[in-house]
Amino acid sequence: MRAEDNQFQSFAIQQAGQLLANPPMFIYEFQRNMESTNPLPPGKCAGLNYHFLGGIIIVPLPDITSAANISLKLRLHPEGRLYPGLPQVDVVGGYWKSFLASMIEDKNAKDTDTDTKITKADLHGMFCGLTMASSLEPRVRLFWGYKYSNLNIDINLNKTQDILGSKVNSFNGRFNEHTFSAGMEHTYGQDKRWIIEGGYGVMNNLLSTKVSWYLKYVEVGLNIYPESVFIMQPELNFHYNF
Amino acid sequence: MTKSIRKFLLLVLFLFPARAFCEPAAIILSFTGSVDFRAAKDAEWKNAVKGAQIPDSGSVRTGKESRAALFFKNNTTVWLKENTTLEIQSKNIIDNTISLNTGSIKVRVPHLRFREKFSIRSRTALAAVRGTIFTADANESGDLSSLNVLFGEVKLDIDNKKSSLISQGNGFADGKVLLLSRESELMGLEDWSPATQDSERRAILKDNENKRNEIRQFAVQTNAAEREVAAGRDQIKEEDFAAGRTLTDVHGNLVRVDQRLDRPDNKTIQVINVVKRTSYSSGGLRQYAYNGTSSARFDSLIAKVTFNSALPDQINQFPGFFQQNDKTLKLDNAELIVANTTEDGSVFTIGFFGKRNPNSNSDDINSDLYVGTLSADATQTGQKKLFNLKLNSDLSVTGLTHFTEDTTIKSIESPDSTSGELYHYNANRWVDAANVNSKIWLTSENFVINNSGKIRNISDFTNGSSDFESLLKNSAGEVAIFAKQDVNNSPSNIDATNFLGGNATKKNIDLVIIPDLILSVIKSLATSGDALKTAY
Numbered sequence: 100m101r102a103e104d105n106q107f108q109s110f111a112i113q114q115a116g117q118l119l120a121n122p123p124m125f126i127y128e129f130q131r132n133m134e135s136t137n138p139l140p141p142g143k144c145a146g147l148n149y150h151f152l153g154g155i156i157i158v159p160l161p162d163i164t165s166a167a168n169i170s171l172k173l174r175l176h177p178e179g180r181l182y183p184g185l186p187q188v189d190v191v192g193g194y195w196k197s198f199l200a201s202m203i204e205d206k207n208a209k210d211t212d213t214d215t216k217i218t219k220a221d222l223h224g225m226f227c228g229l230t231m232a233s234s235l236e237p238r239v240r241l242f243w244g245y246k247y248s249n250l251n252i253d254i255n256l257n258k259t260q261d262i263l264g265s266k267v268n269s270f271n272g273r274f275n276e277h278t279f280s281a282g283m284e285h286t287y288g289q290d291k292r293w294i295i296e297g298g299y300g301v302m303n304n305l306l307s308t309k310v311s312w313y314l315k316y317v318e319v320g321l322n323i324y325p326e327s328v329f330i331m332q333p334e335l336n337f338h339y340n341f
Numbered sequence: 342m343t344k345s346i347r348k349f350l351l352l353v354l355f356l357f358p359a360r361a362f363c364e365p366a367a368i369i370l371s372f373t374g375s376v377d378f379r380a381a382k383d384a385e386w387k388n389a390v391k392g393a394q395i396p397d398s399g400s401v402r403t404g405k406e407s408r409a410a411l412f413f414k415n416n417t418t419v420w421l422k423e424n425t426t427l428e429i430q431s432k433n434i435i436d437n438t439i440s441l442n443t444g445s446i447k448v449r450v451p452h453l454r455f456r457e458k459f460s461i462r463s464r465t466a467l468a469a470v471r472g473t474i475f476t477a478d479a480n481e482s483g484d485l486s487s488l489n490v491l492f493g494e495v496k497l498d499i500d501n502k503k504s505s506l507i508s509q510g511n512g513f514a515d516g517k518v519l520l521l522s523r524e525s526e527l528m529g530l531e532d533w534s535p536a537t538q539d540s541e542r543r544a545i546l547k548d549n550e551n552k553r554n555e556i557r558q559f560a561v562q563t564n565a566a567e568r569e570v571a572a573g574r575d576q577i578k579e580e581d582f583a584a585g586r587t588l589t590d591v592h593g594n595l596v597r598v599d600q601r602l603d604r605p606d607n608k609t610i611q612v613i614n615v616v617k618r619t620s621y622s623s624g625g626l627r628q629y630a631y632n633g634t635s636s637a638r639f640d641s642l643i644a645k646v647t648f649n650s651a652l653p654d655q656i657n658q659f660p661g662f663f664q665q666n667d668k669t670l671k672l673d674n675a676e677l678i679v680a681n682t683t684e685d686g687s688v689f690t691i692g693f694f695g696k697r698n699p700n701s702n703s704d705d706i707n708s709d710l711y712v713g714t715l716s717a718d719a720t721q722t723g724q725k726k727l728f729n730l731k732l733n734s735d736l737s738v739t740g741l742t743h744f745t746e747d748t749t750i751k752s753i754e755s756p757d758s759t760s761g762e763l764y765h766y767n768a769n770r771w772v773d774a775a776n777v778n779s780k781i782w783l784t785s786e787n788f789v790i791n792n793s794g795k796i797r798n799i800s801d802f803t804n805g806s807s808d809f810e811s812l813l814k815n816s817a818g819e820v821a822i823f824a825k826q827d828v829n830n831s832p833s834n835i836d837a838t839n840f841l842g843g844n845a846t847k848k849n850i851d852l853v854i855i856p857d858l859i860l861s862v863i864k865s866l867a868t869s870g871d872a873l874k875t876a877y
Contacts, residue, residue, distance in 0.1 A: 142508030289511065
């Protein structure tokens with residue numbers, strides 16, 4: 100066996116180990132890519148966001164084919180409207196659901212079947228939060244916020260499987276996280292800005308950073324999750340702000 | 342209940358009509374230079390005074406090198422630059438419009454309550470704002486020439502046709518919405534107060550910029566420090582080991598020796614030993630004559646071995662690695678090069694180059710002798726060529742003459758020492774691979790000396806009271822190497838010139854080699870005992 104094969108094998112075992120240890124947390128790494136928490140651009144009241152991919156080039160988990168997702172941003176207060184110095188306040192939230200998961204279900208599978216089959220597969224998650232933005236300069240804004248994330252995973256097998264020494268017949272779980280984030284947005288052109296953002300999940304001690312280029316309709320970014328197996332995850336979002 | 346409130350409001354309007362309709366729209370907060378105001382369109386212009394009240398339909402104008410600041414009831418502040426004229430149209434406290442006839446203004450509308458309005462009108466445009474800081478310029482015709490939004494947003498209508506929402510950081514000029522230039526941004530952010538000297542208007546901005554520069558400078562310095570640490574770390578990994586010592590050689594010359602162990606690539610280990618002398622006396626030689634100059638000199642040794650597979654990064658992992666791969670790990674190339682590198686353009690070089698036959702499973706490497714003088718050319722100095730020497734596939738080494746060992750004659754060895762003195766000389770004859778009639782003797786005199794240049798005795802090592810490490814730290818090897826002409830089947834005193842690149846400049850190579858590097862390697866391996874036991 101070549102060295103690369105060994106590396107891939109150990110990588111796969113590491114992945115499987117993480118999935119078994121805490122399935123929702125494993126999936127949450129991908130959900131985090133869909134959670135857009137940066138503030139609406141100045142002058143915009145609302146925005147819709149669709150996430151195309153994130154770290155999924157390697158593992159076919161939530162992506163355009165399997166995870167339908169939508170997130171919404173609403174501006175509650177424009178900066179300085181009620182009182183000078185009061186930040187822009189946006190409420191953000193989103194939901195995703197894996198449609199591919201339900202497609203691989205076999206409701207008629209029995210534990211006497213020769214093959215292992217999935218009798219139920221449900222993967223979905225949501226997030227909501229509040230983001231505030233304050234201008235440092237006309238083209239530079241600082242923002243900070245809070246978000247609550249929730250993820251549910253429910254996968255049942257028709258019979259018990261031995262996976263890496265563990266007896267497994269279902270992957271069930273719920274995952275909650277409270278994340279505080281802060282970042283900076285710099286406008287460098289008409290409808291062009293780059294954003295750097297860092298976050299800390301207090302319940303699971305999850306660190307995250309993100310650098311992205313936010314254009315009129317598209318956001319291209321790179322998420323960095325230091326404690327994750329996939330440390331760097333690309334991000335491509337489509338948004339429409341109005 | 343609703344009827345009661347309505348009645349109360351009507352009563353208030355009836356009792357206080359003047360209060361409701363005669364309030365001034367704005368007051369002159371401050372001014373400098375020539376500033377006038379008038380109460381109505383057809384009224385006389387009057388000289389401004391601080392606190393003057395400007396009613397609805399009133400106007401204010403500033404002359405050359407003059408400025409003014411107006412304050413509105415809704416807490417809006419408007420600053421006027423020189424040669425600016427504006428008219429105030431205030432329907433009531435919650436609906437104010439400024440007509441900018443000409444000039445430049447900066448407006449800060451701090452916050453507006455529900456249904457409150459504030460707008461700027463020019464001949465062709467109407468800008469509606471709330472919670473905004475912006476600047477506006479109108480030309481002499483009264484057309485809006487530019488509008489720069491610093492904070493908040495402005496809804497701009499041009500000729501009652503086109504409506505644009507301009508958010509902060511953007512501006513309007515030449516009929517287009519554009520990103521603010523840095524200069525426009527600074528112009529808008531500077532202090533527009535009339536009382537401020539022109540030279541001081543950007544003082545706060547400059548102060549902020551200085552603070553940012555300080556932060557940047559700090560970041561640069563921190564980065565530089567981190568890079569330095571990283572470079573040091575990389576150097577340690579790259580060099581693995583380095584050592585140096587200053588001592589006196591066997592001739593009495595002051596010598597500086599520097600050694601380093603390098604990893605040019607992950608399959609290769611290279612040791613470089615550099616010897617520097619400020620002058621050269623050859624008085625310690627006993628057997629072979631030195632015919633060259635006595636000026637400062639610079640001798641080098643390069644020993645390089647290349648394996649057939651990548652080695653571990655850390656040298657203390659070598660033993661385990663070699664142990665585990667002893668069946669497959671083989672030496673592909675071995676080179677030992679010594680040279681007198683004093684002159685860039687004339688590097689007298691002696692080298693042994695060998696490589697393993699890749700088709701055989703044997704570990705044997707047959708090496709031959711290569712001698713020559715590396716001269717500088719248009720692209721490389723002789724010294725640089727030295728580090729690029731390699732054995733070609735036809736067993737040649739570019740710049741050096743290939744010699745094979747002459748097995749027809751015995752090598753010359755010094756007799757065994759009876760005194761235990763650690764001195765030895767030897768000579769071997771080599772034949773030019775391209776000309777069997779061209780022969781040279783490779784001779785050397787070898788000493789083990791202490792740091793004072795005195796030749797060591799075997800008893801120093803066997804009977805000494807010093808510990809082994811101290812003894813080695815006070816010991817060095819010295820090797821003086823010559824290429825001598827063959828005269829009557831013996832090495833003569835004449836330096837060999839009978840081959841391409843011959844030693845016409847009568848140089849020798851006199852190397853002092855310290856055991857410090859090897860000692861460092863041994864100590865490193867000894868202190869990482871686990872690495873010896875643990876498989877890589």
